[in-house]
Structure formats: structure tokens, C-alpha cells
Amino acid sequence: MTDPRPVPSAVTVDRxxxxxxxxxxxxxxxxxxxxxxxQAPAQLRGTGLRMLKWSHFVPAYDAxxxxxxxxxxxxxxxxxxxxxxxxxxxxxxxAAEFAxxxxxxxxxxxxxxxxxxxxxxxxxxSDVAEGLGKKYxxxxxxxxxxxxxxGRWYGVPDFYIAIPVLWRKDLFDSVGxxxxxxxEDLRKAARLLKPKGHPTGMQFSHCNDANHNWRALxxxxxxxxxxxxxxxxxxxxxxxxEALRFAKAIYDEGMTxxxxxxxxxxxxxxxxxxxxxxxxxxxxxxxxxxDTNPKVFEHTYCLPEAAGPAGLRWNVGExxxxxxxxxxxxxxxxxxxxxxxxxxxxxxxxxxxxYNMPFLREQYxxxxxxxxxxxxxxxxxxxxxxxxFFGHPGPMTPPAQEVLTTFIVPDMFTRVARGANIEETMKxxxxxxxxxxxxxxxx
Amino acid sequence: xxxxxxxxxARRYVFGYTLLxxxxxxxxxxxxxxxxFSLYLSMSDASVGDPVASxxxxxxxxxxxxxxxxxxxxxxxxVFTIGAGILKGLLGTTLAFLLVQSFRGRRLVRALVVIPFTxxxxxxxxxxxxxxxxxxxxxNWALSRxxxxxxxxxADWPVWLGQPHLALFSVxxxxxxxxxxxxxxxxxxxxxxxAPEIIEAAKVDGANFLQRFQRIIVPMIAPILxxxxxxxxxxxxxxxxxxxxxxNGGPDGATEILPTLAYNxxxxxxxxxxxxxxxxxxxxxxxxxxIILLRTLRRRQY
Numbered sequence: 001m002t003d004p005r006p007v008p009s010a011v012t013v014d015r016x017x018x019x020x021x022x023x024x025x026x027x028x029x030x031x032x033x034x035x036x037x038x039q040a041p042a043q044l045r046g047t048g049l050r051m052l053k054w055s056h057f058v059p060a061y062d063a064x065x066x067x068x069x070x071x072x073x074x075x076x077x078x079x080x081x082x083x084x085x086x087x088x089x090x091x092x093x094x095a096a097e098f099a100x101x102x103x104x105x106x107x108x109x110x111x112x113x114x115x116x117x118x119x120x121x122x123x124x125x126s127d128v129a130e131g132l133g134k135k136y137x138x139x140x141x142x143x144x145x146x147x148x149x150x151g152r153w154y155g156v157p158d159f160y161i162a163i164p165v166l167w168r169k170d171l172f173d174s175v176g177x178x179x180x181x182x183x184e185d186l187r188k189a190a191r192l193l194k195p196k197g198h199p200t201g202m203q204f205s206h207c208n209d210a211n212h213n214w215r216a217l218x219x220x221x222x223x224x225x226x227x228x229x230x231x232x233x234x235x236x237x238x239x240x241x242e243a244l245r246f247a248k249a250i251y252d253e254g255m256t257x258x259x260x261x262x263x264x265x266x267x268x269x270x271x272x273x274x275x276x277x278x279x280x281x282x283x284x285x286x287x288x289x290x291d292t293n294p295k296v297f298e299h300t301y302c303l304p305e306a307a308g309p310a311g312l313r314w315n316v317g318e319x320x321x322x323x324x325x326x327x328x329x330x331x332x333x334x335x336x337x338x339x340x341x342x343x344x345x346x347x348x349x350x351x352x353x354x355y356n357m358p359f360l361r362e363q364y365x366x367x368x369x370x371x372x373x374x375x376x377x378x379x380x381x382x383x384x385x386x387x388x389f390f391g392h393p394g395p396m397t398p399p400a401q402e403v404l405t406t407f408i409v410p411d412m413f414t415r416v417a418r419g420a421n422i423e424e425t426m427k428x429x430x431x432x433x434x435x436x437x438x439x440x441x442x443x
Numbered sequence: 444x445x446x447x448x449x450x451x452x453a454r455r456y457v458f459g460y461t462l463l464x465x466x467x468x469x470x471x472x473x474x475x476x477x478x479x480f481s482l483y484l485s486m487s488d489a490s491v492g493d494p495v496a497s498x499x500x501x502x503x504x505x506x507x508x509x510x511x512x513x514x515x516x517x518x519x520x521x522v523f524t525i526g527a528g529i530l531k532g533l534l535g536t537t538l539a540f541l542l543v544q545s546f547r548g549r550r551l552v553r554a555l556v557v558i559p560f561t562x563x564x565x566x567x568x569x570x571x572x573x574x575x576x577x578x579x580x581x582x583n584w585a586l587s588r589x590x591x592x593x594x595x596x597x598a599d600w601p602v603w604l605g606q607p608h609l610a611l612f613s614v615x616x617x618x619x620x621x622x623x624x625x626x627x628x629x630x631x632x633x634x635x636x637x638a639p640e641i642i643e644a645a646k647v648d649g650a651n652f653l654q655r656f657q658r659i660i661v662p663m664i665a666p667i668l669x670x671x672x673x674x675x676x677x678x679x680x681x682x683x684x685x686x687x688x689x690x691n692g693g694p695d696g697a698t699e700i701l702p703t704l705a706y707n708x709x710x711x712x713x714x715x716x717x718x719x720x721x722x723x724x725x726x727x728x729x730x731x732x733x734i735i736l737l738r739t740l741r742r743r744q745y
Binding site: 091092094095098112114117118119120121197204205206207210256257258259260261262263266269270273275398401402404405406407410411414415418428431432435439442 | 488490491492493502506509510511512572575576577578579596602603604605606610690691692693694695696706707708710711712713714715717
């Protein structure tokens with residue numbers, strides 16, 4: 001007969017050990033459950049998160065994003081509110097929020113990267129950015145410029161907008177030209193097609209595209225705006241003079257004079273109307289043409305970037321970056337959301353129809369959402385290798401930002417296109433840029 | 444003996460200043476303090492993201508004067524303000540004379556002419572942006588159909604916002620389109636206050652239309668005219684929206700005015716101190732104009 005009394009175990013568990021072991025077990029299980037369900041910590045429940053974004057050029061993306069944010073909020077008990085305003089109004093809004101010390105919990109820089117201006121008042125997001133970098137095979141080298149100041153991450157890059165060449169194959173064929181690969185090819189096409197009623201155009205005006213497009217040409221011609229430290233101006237070079245000379249030639253030979261009045265959407269309409277032979281613009285122009293003029297769209301192709309005289313290819317992207325005010329009332333939720341959207345970048349790309357380009361290397365695995373299965377846009381799947389941003393090869397510092405927002409570079413190209421002497425234009429432009437850098441150094 | 448503050452004179456003073464207090468408070472809080480703050484900013488190295496600013500004296504003003512774009516913006520601001528002011532005056536006067544006549548549907552017409560002034564500025568300017576579009580401009584298409592210009596793509600196809608003089612004219616035109624109904628309404632208010640007997644008497648005395656306008660109407664409505672002109676000058680000189688939405692100062696600074704330069708430098712580029720200094724250059728332009736207007740007005744009242 002067996003003794004019914006319990007046999008004392010050789011291993012005894014006291015109360016403290018029990019609490020420690022079960023506590024760790026419960027915490028681990030909760031964490032695993034949270035990770036599985038992509039849920040944020042329970043402390044977020046009952047809180048609110050206000051975020052400010054721009055009105056995306058692909059309206060369907062905003063609809064997707066708002067729904068995505070709401071679902072995340074519902075799953076985590078966070079009341080999410082997303083405000084969208086035009087991208088050009090963001091800097092004024094941030095200046096007001098900063099002055100008031102109140103506003104949105106999660107903010108967004110687009111095109112104008114204000115990380116350098118506001119970093120003292122932004123939450124250090126190094127843990128988030130470094131975590132994402134490790135998880136997704138490192139950040140693109142140029143991403144650091146958008147998010148880092150002094151080696152710390154004060155902004156987390158979300159995506160950038162590529163600005164490739166969109167060209168009409170039927171028109172190129174009509175003058176016996178093959179697919180373009182260089183700026184010289186594009187110039188030749190413009191020269192041959194303008195007399196046939198199909199000129200080209202790049203903005204010589206005060207708009208974002210003018211800043212991006214002429215910088216792309218400059219960088220492809222080997223121009224460096226500053227050294228890698230961002231402290232010393234290098235734009236006063238023979239490469240810059242060559243780029244200006246080339247721009248003058250391509251304007252005279254193959255552009256419409258409308259370019260002096262164009263805004264960011266004019267070239268979209270120019271291509272979609274069937275007049276333009278090629279433009280240098282984001283793929284929103286490609287999508288606009290697809291939606292409004294299928295016949296033209298059928299013959300429209302994409303070149304990631306044209307090569308300069310020495311074979312250099314640099315596409316100038318428009319970066320989009322998350323940041324959190326120090327006065328944010330819900331830093332934990334804002335951080336969680338940044339990670340959540342980064343973890344779902346594939347869905348975001350799909351929703352943007354290939355417009356959003358990721359900053360994280362691993363997200364370039366082919367086929368990329370929105371691009372990989374597109375016979376024309378598939379060429380953009382290696383865009384990370386040729387993308388630079390303003391200030392190149394230096395970072396997007398406050399003086400580089402001021403040079404951008406005061407349109408000095410497009411104005412240099414405008415002056416030369418209108419017949420100004422290259423040396424006089426260089427003297428004026430470099431003088432203005434030096435003045436800006438000197439003022440920033442002094443302050 | 445009653446203390447001074449209980450005398451009827453003192454009570455009148457207290458009552459008067461009490462009535463005046465809200466206006467003084469309003470001007471002090473919403474005009475005085477921001478003005479002093481912008482003075483402080485203009486003499487500091489303040490930037491949008493740095494709350495700690497140090498005193499730099501007149502360096503920001505010197506920086507503005509060293510900036511070539513500043514001189515272009517100053518010239519454009521003067522051309523814009525004076526040109527638009529003259530055009531609004533002429534068109535406003537003409538419209539006021541038309542609207543003062545009695546005709547069927549006058550009330551409806553009077554209501555319709557103020558629409559440009561009452562529409563949200565962003566909406567109306569975006570409408571004009573489309574009408575000035577380089578490719579799809581309805582103005583160009585109409586001119587082309589009338590045979591006044593060639594077809595799209597021809598050398599005489601105007602690029603309204605792309606050719607420097609045309610671009611400045613276009614932004615001025617939109618300002619005039621938006622503002623001249625205001626001038627007309629101000630004039631109309633004045634003209635309706637002139638007693639018809641006086642005009643009739645002048646007619647009997649043989650005064651022609653211009654003489655009646657110059658010798659009777661203008662002197663009688665001068666106070667209203669001065670106030671209207673003062674308002675219009677301030678609105679035009681500080682008008683950022685039209686230029687910002689139509690051209691953002693381009694091409695190559697052809698339409699850059701001091702408000703857009705100040706905004707792009709101070710807010711978009713983040714250099715608050717330099718932006719404030721540029722915007723304060725409007726002050727010496729406005730101050731003498733306002734002093735002259737108000738002194739003339741005062742003299743006329745006596």
C-alpha cells in the first residue's frame with residue numbers, strides 16, 4: 001500500500017523564488033503575446049496620440065494610413081487622431097507648436113528636414129532607430145543625415161520619394177533613339193523632339209521639384225554642395241559650371257518656356273497631356289498619366305536616374321521623417337507607433353502604389369511591394385544605391401536647409417537659362433550660399 | 444471738501460478711460476507686444492528650434508542689407524503696393540460711381556461685386572493659378588480663339604507666372620481683383636453720405652462731373668477715403684498669401700516681396716532673427732505713410 005502523504009521534494013521552492021519564476025514567466029508570455037499580436041504595452045491603454053502629417057500626393061495612401069493608425073489605436077486602447085495639412089505649411093505649424101510648447105505628440109518632416117533645427121526639443125529616438133536598423137539590415141547611409149544630429153537619432157526616417165526620369169518610348173522611337181541612360185541622351189531627345197511639338201521641361205521656379213531636379217543634375221555632374229562634414233562649401237567648382245552650361249543648352253534646345261512658371265504638379269499635367277517627351281519627377285506623374293491618359297501611359301517608361309558625363313548617377317529624394325516633441329504628452333505611444341509603421345512598411349508601400357521608398361536595406365528585397373510586379377517601375381528596386389539628399393555629400397544641416405528654402409540653386413539655373421553669364425551667376429550664388437553658412441556658423 | 448477722485452471731472456475721466464481700456468488692452472496685447480517681440484527677435488540670433496537667443500545688435504539688419512534678394516524684394520514690394528494701390532483706386536472709384544446710380548437689380552449687383560473680397564483667399568488664388576496655368580490657361584485659350592495670340596506652343600503664348608514682368612503683373616492683378624471691391628464699397632459708403640441737394644446745387648451752378656467729383660465729393664468724403672487708403676496700403680504691403688500661393692517669389696525672385704522673403708527665411712529656413720529683421724523693414728515704409736495720412740485727416744477735421 002502506498003503512503004498517501006506527499007513526498008517531500010528534494011528541490012524546494014520558497015515564496016520569493018515562486019514569485020520570481022512565475023513573474024518572469026508571465027512577463028515573457030505577455031511579451032510574446034504582445035509581439036505576436038503586435039500590441040503595445042498595457043500602459044498605453046486609455047491614452048491619446050495626436051499626430052501631424054502632410055496630405056500625401058497619393059490620396060489613397062492617406063486613407064490607408066488613417067485606417068491603419070485607427071486600427072492600431074483600437075487594438076491598443078489608444079485614441080488616435082491624425083491631422084493632415086499641406087506639406088509646405090508644416091514648418092510654420094512646427095514653429096507655432098514649439099513656441100507654444102504644445103501640439104501634436106508625433107510630428108513629421110517632409111522635404112524640409114528640420115531635425116537639425118529642433119533636435120534640442122525632440123525626444124532622443126536612438127533606441128527606436130537603432131532597433132529598427134538591426135532588425136531590417138541597417139539604414140541606408142544617407143538616412144542618417146535625415147534623422148541624426150551629433151550621432152544621436154532625433155528623427156526616425158519613414159520613407160523617401162524617388163524622383164526618376166519618366167520618358168515616352170513612342171516619341172524616342174520616332175526619332176530613332178533607344179532607351180535613355182545618360183543626361184546627354186535626354187538632351188539629344190529633347191533637341192530632336194521639341195521641333196516636333198514634344199519638348200521637355202524641369203522647373204526653373206520656386207518649388208520643391210526645382211530644388212530636387214537641378215540638384216540631381218548637379219550631383220550627376222559630380223558637384224558637391226559641401227564636404228561630408230557639411231561645414232565647408234564645395235559648390236564653387238568646374239563641375240557646377242559644367243552643370244549650368246548643360247542646363248542652359250538643354251533649355252535652349254529642348255525645353256518649353258513654361259518651366260519658369262511651373263509648380264510641383266505642372267510637369268505631371270505636361271506628361272499626362274501627351275505633350276512632354278520626358279520629365280524628371282516623382283512617380284505620382286506616372287500614376288496621374290495612368291489614371292487620366294491610358295494611351296500616353298502605355299508608352300511611358302521610367303529611368304531611375306540619368307548618368308552624368310563621368311557615369312555618376314545620383315537621384316535626389318524627398319525624405320519623410322518621424323519625430324517626437326519633448327513636450328509630447330504620450331512619448332511611449334508615439335515611439336510604439338513609429339515602430340509599428342516601420343514593421344508594416346510593405347503594406348505602406350503597397351498602399352502608396354510604390355511611391356514610398358523605404359530607408360531600411362532589408363525592405364529592398366525583391367519583389368518590392370508596389371514596384372516588383374510592375375514591368376515599368378520594377379527598375380526602382382535598387383534606388384537605395386543611387387539616392388542622395390540636399391546638401392550632398394554633406395548632411396541636411398540648418399544652413400543647407402536655408403539654401404534649399406531660399407531657392408538659390410534653382411535661381412542659379414534660372415539665371416543662366418535666361419542668358420546670364422555663368423561666372424557672374426556663380427559669383428552671386430556662391431556668395432549667397434557663403435553668406436548663409438557664415439551666419440549659421442556665427443550663431 | 445470732497446476728495447479729487449470724487450469730483451464730477453474725475454468721475455468723467457474714470458468713465459472715459461474705462462471705456463477706452465478694452466481698446467488699449469486690445470492694441471497692447473495683439474499689436475504692441477507682438478511688435479516688441481519682433482523687435483527683440485530681430486536683434487537676436489533666435490532660430491525656430493532654439494529658445495535661448497543672444498543679443499546680436501543690428502547684425503540681422505546688416506545681413507538683410509547684404510542680401511541681394513532683399514533689394515529685389517524691396518523693389519517688388521514698392522511696385523506691388525503702389526501699382527496695386529493706384530489700380531484699386533481707379534477701378535474702385537469707377538465701380539463706386541456705377542453702383543451709386545439707381546438701376547434695376549442694384550442691390551444684387553452690389554452684393555455680387557464684393558464676392559472676390561469675401562471669398563477665402565486660398566480658394567480664389569488657386570482659381571487664378573489655374574487661369575494663369577502655362578498650359579491650360581483659360582485666359583490664353585480665350586485670347587488664342589480670338590486670334591490675339593498664337594496657339595499653345597507658339598512664341599507669343601504668354602506664360603503669365605513665368606515671365607518676370609508678367610509674373611509681377613499677374614500677382615498684382617489678383618491683388619487688385621480681390622481688393623478693388625473693398626475700395627468701391629468704402630467710396631460708395633462715403634458717396635451715399637453726400638447730400639443729393641449739394642450735388643444738385645453744384646449742377647445748377649454749372650459744375651461738370653469732374654469738378655463735382657474733385658471739388659465736392661472728394662473733400663466731403665476725404666476722412667473715409669484716407670481710412671480706406673490706410674487700410675488698403677497695410678493689407679497690400681503685408682499681403683503674403685497671393686505671392687506665396689501663385690509663385691512663391693519666383694521665377695528667380697521676380698515676384699519676391701518682403702513678406703515672402705521674411706517667411707521663407709524666418710519660418711521655413713528657421714532663422715527667426717533674420718526673418719524678423721526683414722519683416723521690420725516694412726515698418727519704416729508704413730510708418731511715414733500712416734503718419735501723413737492720419738495728420739491730413741486730423742487737419743481736415745479741424
